[in-house]
Amino acid sequence: xxxxxxxxxxxxxxxxxxxxxxxxxxxxxxxxxxxxxxxxxxxxxxxxxxxxxxxxxxxxxxxxxxxxxxxxxxxxxxxxxxxxxxxxxxxxxxxxxxxxxxxxxxxxxxxxxxxxxxxxxxxxxxxxxxxxxxxxxxxxxxxxxxxxxxxxxxxxxxxxxxxxx
Amino acid sequence: xxxxxxxxxxxxxxxxxxxxxxxxxxxxxxxxxxxxxxxxxxxxxxxxxxxxxxxxxxxxxxxxxxxxxxxxxxxxxxxxxxxxxxxxxxxxxxxxxxxxxxxxxxxxxxxxxxxxxxxxxxxxxxxxxxxxxxxxxxxxxxxxxxxxxxxxxxxxxxxxxxxxxxxxxxxxxxxxxxxxxxxxxxxxxxxxxxxxxxxxxxxxxxxxxxxxxxxxxxxxxxxxxxxxxxxxxxxxxxxxxxxxxxxxxxxxxxxxxxxxxxxxxxxxxxxxxxxxxxxxxxxxxxxxxxxxxxxxxxxxxxxxxxxxxxxxxxxxxxxxxxxxxxxxxxxxxxxxxxxxxxxxxxxxxxxxxxxxxxxxxxxxxxxxxxxxxxxxxxxxxxxxxxxxxxxxxxxxxxxxxxxxxxxxxxxxxxxxxxxxxxxxxxxxxxxxxxxxxxxxxxxxxxxxxxxxxxxxxxxxxxxxxxxxxxxxxxxxxxxxxxxxxxxxxxxxxxxxxxxxxxxxxxxxxxxxxxxxxxxxxxxxxxxxxxxxxxxxxxxxxxxxxxxxxxxxxxxxxxxxxxxxxxxxxxxxxxxxxxxxxxxxxxxxxxxxxxx
Numbered sequence: 001x002x003x004x005x006x007x008x009x010x011x012x013x014x015x016x017x018x019x020x021x022x023x024x025x026x027x028x029x030x031x032x033x034x035x036x037x038x039x040x041x042x043x044x045x046x047x048x049x050x051x052x053x054x055x056x057x058x059x060x061x062x063x064x065x066x067x068x069x070x071x072x073x074x075x076x077x078x079x080x081x082x083x084x085x086x087x088x089x090x091x092x093x094x095x096x097x098x099x100x101x102x103x104x105x106x107x108x109x110x111x112x113x114x115x116x117x118x119x120x121x122x123x124x125x126x127x128x129x130x131x132x133x134x135x136x137x138x139x140x141x142x143x144x145x146x147x148x149x150x151x152x153x154x155x156x157x158x159x160x161x162x163x164x165x
Numbered sequence: 166x167x168x169x170x171x172x173x174x175x176x177x178x179x180x181x182x183x184x185x186x187x188x189x190x191x192x193x194x195x196x197x198x199x200x201x202x203x204x205x206x207x208x209x210x211x212x213x214x215x216x217x218x219x220x221x222x223x224x225x226x227x228x229x230x231x232x233x234x235x236x237x238x239x240x241x242x243x244x245x246x247x248x249x250x251x252x253x254x255x256x257x258x259x260x261x262x263x264x265x266x267x268x269x270x271x272x273x274x275x276x277x278x279x280x281x282x283x284x285x286x287x288x289x290x291x292x293x294x295x296x297x298x299x300x301x302x303x304x305x306x307x308x309x310x311x312x313x314x315x316x317x318x319x320x321x322x323x324x325x326x327x328x329x330x331x332x333x334x335x336x337x338x339x340x341x342x343x344x345x346x347x348x349x350x351x352x353x354x355x356x357x358x359x360x361x362x363x364x365x366x367x368x369x370x371x372x373x374x375x376x377x378x379x380x381x382x383x384x385x386x387x388x389x390x391x392x393x394x395x396x397x398x399x400x401x402x403x404x405x406x407x408x409x410x411x412x413x414x415x416x417x418x419x420x421x422x423x424x425x426x427x428x429x430x431x432x433x434x435x436x437x438x439x440x441x442x443x444x445x446x447x448x449x450x451x452x453x454x455x456x457x458x459x460x461x462x463x464x465x466x467x468x469x470x471x472x473x474x475x476x477x478x479x480x481x482x483x484x485x486x487x488x489x490x491x492x493x494x495x496x497x498x499x500x501x502x503x504x505x506x507x508x509x510x511x512x513x514x515x516x517x518x519x520x521x522x523x524x525x526x527x528x529x530x531x532x533x534x535x536x537x538x539x540x541x542x543x544x545x546x547x548x549x550x551x552x553x554x555x556x557x558x559x560x561x562x563x564x565x566x567x568x569x570x571x572x573x574x575x576x577x578x579x580x581x582x583x584x585x586x587x588x589x590x591x592x593x594x595x596x597x598x599x600x601x602x603x604x605x606x607x608x609x610x611x612x613x614x615x616x617x618x619x620x621x622x623x624x625x626x627x628x629x630x631x632x633x634x635x636x637x638x639x640x641x642x643x644x645x646x647x648x649x650x651x652x653x654x655x656x657x658x659x660x661x662x663x664x665x666x667x668x669x670x671x672x673x674x675x676x677x678x679x680x681x682x683x684x685x686x687x688x689x690x691x692x693x694x695x696x697x698x699x700x701x702x703x704x705x706x707x708x709x710x711x712x713x714x715x716x717x718x719x720x721x722x723x724x725x726x727x728x729x730x731x732x733x734x735x736x737x738x739x740x741x742x743x744x745x746x747x748x749x750x751x752x753x754x755x756x757x758x759x760x
Contacts, residue, residue, distance in 0.1 A: 038349055042760040051332025052760035053348040053356065060337040060346075067349075 076117035201318035262313035270371030321364035330662035361477035362531030362694015400593030400690035408560030414707030419575020437585030444724035476536035477685025487756035504549030529693030555695025587716035595659035595689035596625035
């Protein structure tokens with residue numbers, strides 16, 4: 001059995017094989033694999049005996065169920081009107097500069113993906129963004145630079161640590 | 166339960182509880198426009214074009230999704246209603262690539278009708294189509310899916326789910342990006358689509374249409390070097406009239422033959438001939454399998470045997486139950502048997518080189534287009550069936566040729582391969598193949614006719630989802646004595662959702678049958694994906710009635726009595742399931758991915 005088959009099977013053992021098990025299983029795959037590949041969706045469809053198209057339909061509906069490969073850090077900038085009024089576009093410009101990618105892209109080293117997202121519920125502290133599960137608010141271009149630098153730094157430190165070990 | 170009383174447009178009406186406002190209005194012969202609603206499908210209530218006003222209420226109600234309640238006062242044509250409907254239609258048109266004059270669906274488009282009825286002008290909402298990227302999938306030989314014309318009513322999604330239980334189409338993404346999509350937006354020919362075309366029959370616009378081969382056929386007809394042979398399936402003759410302005414349920418065989426000659430076909434022949442041939446081959450295959458299982462106790466013999474005439478069913482079982490492919494009869498469908506014979510036996514008979522024959526078929530079916538393009542369908546050494554037209558395409562060609570169809574005098578099919586029995590005609594209705602096979606198999610085994618009044622095996626007729634019939638075999642001929650007293654258990658399913666129910670039972674061992682007929686489409690071929698639009702239970706019942714009338718009026722009622730089939734065996738095939746038959750009339754199947 002492939003690794004994906006095993007993963008989906010264990011998720012289905014956990015959440016059941018009903019229509020309503022679909023979402024938690026998909027979330028489980030995204031947690032482990034960062035995105036839902038074609039293979040993953042076929043396995044899920046097979047496991048709970050529904051059409052693969054319907055798995056795709058559900059997956060493509062939810063913003064947080066990625067259907068294409070994502071970087072290690074997924075940066076989601078709030079695109080709704082309050083954050084827009086608070087300078088969201090400048091934040092995106094700064095992110096594009098720092099990460100050397102455009103909106104919607106993933107950096108070559110597979111570290112960062114830059115996306116826009118709908119309201120994060122942080123309108124009073126806009127502009128806001130989410131990196132993986134951590135929200136960042138009251139953003140300024142300077143702040144964005146620091147956040148990105150520290151994430152890159154963290155990686156360097158942890159890489160160095162691995163090498164030493 | 167007590168009836169519910171209400172008024173619609175100030176007219177009192179009393180209906181059963183649970184009736185919807187739409188149905189109650191229909192009872193009063195008040196027409197409420199609909200788009201996402203379809204009689205064959207569950208209610209979706211997403212298009213909002215059927216809204217009505219309830220006196221005293223602020224919000225309009227979707228009449229397709231609102232049950233009646235006591236004392237309701239409903240207005241279906243108030244100014245508020247008209248304006249709301251007009252906005253709904255206008256918004257739908259603003260997202261619809263309205264190139265109506267060039268659209269294949271054109272006058273058949275329900276959105277166009279409503280747009281015209283509600284006087285949607287040119288300067289209303291902004292045309293959003295140029296601002297979006299749409300996919301047009303031309304790659305299937307059967308069906309074209311054009312997202313730029315989709316109004317997202319989801320009739321197709323519900324059709325694929327409820328009637329066929331396949332789910333090849335789904336609703337993907339959300340908000341303004343929401344679209345009807347296959348798995349991962351793959352082209353239709355790569356996914357589990359069976360090409361049945363039931364979605365095409367129900368799409369209100371030109372978003373799902375058959376791939377048409379009209380120009381290819383005209384080109385061939387006008388090529389003086391080519392000999393054009395046409396075959397017409399049983400269900401075409403009971404529906405073609407509908408597409409040419411006649412009422413449902415008329416048999417137009419004679420006019421159809423006359424029209425095909427007028428169009429320029431050199432040989433006008435009948436798929437019914439090979440339907441009879443199918444019965445001989447398939448019936449003998451069934452008897453051979455029964456013998457193998459009962460007498461020889463051969464573990465490699467697979468029962469129940471299922472029919473193989475419906476190409477939608479074949480692709481379905483290849484995807485969904487590949488382990489049961491050995492249960493499918495190896496007999497080709499009548500269309501492909503015909504194709505294989507046209508470029509061998511018939512070519513020889515009329516002294517035309519097979520490469521100069523263009524073999525065209527007229528089918529009630531979009532899956533037949535795919536079937537003709539299967540790589541194994543070259544038994545004659547050429548492509549057995551070159552071009553497949555649907556009933557709708559033939560109607561279009563008749564209109565293009567300026568023929569007054571209703572005024573045509575009846576004509577007869579050419580011979581050879583134009584004679585058929587009543588058993589062949591009923592192939593077009595669910596249960597028909599079963600009835601035809603039983604008429605022949607019973608007689609082969611017992612030497613007597615099936616013990617049903619007028620050869621009408623009524624237990625396998627009708628529109629029930631799944632029909633079962635048991636035939637007791639008594640007083641057999643000596644060579645079939647092993648079947649003495651046996652009860653032949655048969656089952657008939659139409660629509661793939663029903664086929665699934667039957668196959669699941671067979672797989673689990675809950676049901677045991679000897680012979681199963683499956684037709685992919687509701688009602689059988691008469692409700693096929695290539696038949697005139699609209700379709701509903703009433704229209705299908707009319708076509709079915711016409712088919713059984715045609716059967717009853719035929720001088721020959723049993724396939725094995727067809728004199729041309731008898732002659733074909735004498736001159737060419739020699740014996741059922743013989744060497745030539747295996748070469749030309751039988752096929753094999755491939756396992757496909759379920760997803």
